[in-house]
Amino acid sequence: QKAGQLFSGLLAMNVVFLGSAFISSMIFNHVSITLADVWILLSILKVLSLCWIIYYLLGTSRQPHAVLYQDSHAGPIWIRGSVLLFGSFSILLNVFQIGYSAILIQCKSRVEIVFPSIEILFICTQAFFLWHHSKDCIQVQHNFTRCGLMLTIATNLLLWLLAVTNDTIHMEIESQLREVERRFAGKAPFSHPYLCNETTLCTCPNTTICKVFQKGYILLYPFNTEYCLVCCSVLYVVWKNIGRRISHHHVPHIKPKFKLQGVVFGPLLGATAVIIGICVFMMYQIQATGSAPNRQVFVMYYSYYIVLLPLMSVGAVIGTIIHALEKKELDTLKNPTRSLDVILLMGAALGQIGMSYFSIVAIVATDPKDLLNSLILSYSVLLIFQNITQNVFIIDGLHRQPFVAATEARHTGHPGQHTVASELPGEEETATSSKQEHTQMPPGKEEEMKEEQNHEACDQRRVSMLELGQEIRKVSLSYIHSYSHLSWKRRALREISFFLVLCNIILWIMPTFGAHPVFENGLEKSFYGYSTWFAIVNFGLPLGVFYRMHSVGGLLEVYVTA
């Protein structure tokens, strides 16, 4: 098993490195390697991945005993939902691109229609695959499936890399353009430089449909990058689950459901934050993308963050304290989904935290007493603090046993032996049968037979007794929880996590749709130099956006299991 993982990992690594080298070459040497070359490479990879997915859907998964087990933790509904949502936006994006290219067919090559078509096909098939098979623990053709999955992961990573570098290159061109415009005091007629760069060669005819395609392309672009990353994480979990055998009593018998009842302050506070945030964002966008962004808009933007971030941090700290007060059992079972969640949370936070530290050093070294600078300084410090406290809160919450399981078990009527029996269908039978043999035997023979029987019997008896003890303890705990003083803790946890969900959504929306004050305020840019700060933002910003989105998933999980 290890060998298969190693080889498929090496395959993915080589593909990713080759692709990264291609993309970097395209960025730094436009002449030798063009965007078309990169697209050809990516299309080959997409077609290969597509072939494997189709083979899996029609061949591997229909083999007998191919999928004996399902990992109940993998692919929760909101992950699969976001795959569908982002996938459909990405398809729309490609449709717009095809339409745009079709209008300007006279000055564009036909290839610019072919590539998006392959992309649409790839997105559709992959979304279908992930919707139906994200929980599979595949038991046949291990190594071939591993390689196929790793190839698909590598393709998605490269698509993300291309989208991110392209996106930030736009940002760079855009900002340079604006400077030029500012100098000449002209208007800003183009809002999307990638397209406008082309319009110097072939202008978009002044029809509504062409403008719609342009605007839609700009608006939908961020969803594509998120789609690639989400697919990567789901595919990774499937890859981890290959060949895994899940014993039956690990499967939780009741799924916690998403219920809104009982929470008031969290949604209210969160909705207020979202509404104010949208207002701030729109004012920022109107002012900052205009020809002359002034300091006031930055002051407003940072003030909003400085009010919101401490609230979020305090919420997360209170949540962590409540987690510590509540003496729930920790869930220590193997769970690739959760391990990945934790790694992604910590890894994605690094982008934001790194950027903040760079800002802090830049401000402290220049002039921390200026109003705007002190605002940025406190914003950066608070952001680090917020990221860390929120991570601790989410990771803590993910490792707790879901509460619902205990309360629901109480409602089933016969909480004790009955629950155990239904939980352990296979093992219980063997345990009772060996017990029966045991009592039928004459006491003289027992000495000889005991050796072999005990080996199986006593283990299982111990397991079922432990399980019974735990079950009784759980049920009594749940009784205490529901009817006494502990109830406020659950409610507080739900309020806090709901509030944090809404806050993270607004903090996700703002950078996704184009508010990049860290680039536009010009402070760090002048301190580190244009290209260095650009590289730092290029690394940190996409990770920060992904962090917010991923936090929302983690917080929803905490909300449901609280």
Add this chain to the structure above:
Amino acid sequence: QKAGQLFSGLLAMNVVFLGSAFISSMIFNHVSITLADVWILLSILKVLSLCWIIYYLLGTSRQPHAVLYQDSHAGPIWIRGSVLLFGSFSILLNVFQIGYSAILIQCKSRVEIVFPSIEILFICTQAFFLWHHSKDCIQVQHNFTRCGLMLTIATNLLLWLLAVTNDTIHMEIESQLREVERRFAGKAPFSHPYLCNETTLCTCPNTTICKVFQKGYILLYPFNTEYCLVCCSVLYVVWKNIGRRISHHHVPHIKPKFKLQGVVFGPLLGATAVIIGICVFMMYQIQATGSAPNRQVFVMYYSYYIVLLPLMSVGAVIGTIIHALEKKELDTLKNPTRSLDVILLMGAALGQIGMSYFSIVAIVATDPKDLLNSLILSYSVLLIFQNITQNVFIIDGLHRQPFVAATEARHTGHPGQHTVASELPGEEETATSSKQEHTQMPPGKEEEMKEEQNHEACDQRRVSMLELGQEIRKVSLSYIHSYSHLSWKRRALREISFFLVLCNIILWIMPTFGAHPVFENGLEKSFYGYSTWFAIVNFGLPLGVFYRMHSVGGLLEVYVTA
């Protein structure tokens, strides 16, 4: 435990980010943040780490029950030896620096004597700590010790980062200087630009001692970077081992020893490779650091690699095949040292592989038919292949049970029960005592008492029986191994790993002491642009050097356990 790890990890992350931001600021904005500021920050960190180490040595480790267990895998002799070796070179380096500053005291600040003194103190104390305590599994003051260790790791990482960026900045200045020199067709009197940059302000008096200090500084510089990384990896293992309890029968009772007997071809071939390599290296250094490096020297350099790398790859592939043929049991016990080794091998190889892919794309996009270019192309492809095959070979070898244990067990006289008894001192006792109780009991009472006793007894009996069976199987296997056809496999493994050790040593020496053809051949530099290629090399080269050093350690382990 998880919480403690999380918090100390977060502490280290914040320190590393703050330090990185400082160092980057120094690089990109010399005016606001100077090297002195970075040194002040690092000195504070060093003093804090020093305080913790001294507290650990005098306080924590002397508490009762502080160190109950020792991890036999952690801190093998060659790791601790290299800590001492690199540590003493680093001390020498600092002594040279103090001497150099003392000679030029009239134009240098006193601080340049204070900082190296703190550094010497830090290196000495840390080396002492790692030599004596690298195997500890600390059982008291978990969280404080974790934070102390993480602080020390972060300090070492930052020292490495500073050394690497400083080192490569030297390279950059050096290469720019050489170009200037070439243009003016002058001589190249300065070989170390960092010092020569200062000599523009205050010239080194023309005494021998000053020249010795200069030359020694240049020569010893690479050892300092290696020292920091080795310390980090050892400290990480200690951190992982905090609070770990090792059961006694996991401790291997015989340590494999390093013996040279029985290998001939490996050392011979390896020594040949080393001698030729040194000749090539010296010719390269004389030619390439001269005023006009010509193509011939690059052709020679790359040809050497193109001959050597396939040999190494073939060796590693044969070794992997032999590993597969030899049906040895895999060692699946928990072992933080080995997990770290595997991660470091894979991670450090990424640097080299990434650089190679960038080279490949650059060459294919420009002119792959040129002689030098085709040489570089095959060099890059072979390097990727060699890295991957060697990694697979080492990882495979590290996961096998040492062979020596089985053969030595045969020599102890009573291979069967006796070995088990000596292996399981604690468990064997309880198993026999419960057996005695068992036989003394009347058969009527047995039914009631069985429940509780069986729980402990049958597990242990099964363990000991399994152990006995394995032991017998091991001994008989070892017998077959030693006296029949299997012996050639062990010998081949030893020959291969010895050959690879020597090859990796020469491949480590060449880049460490200044052969950077990837930078000096100018091909990729002109393709990607100066600063981009500089950043790639800056990331890849130090990792590549560390990879070679770490491979030597892994291969020695494979040699000893083969």
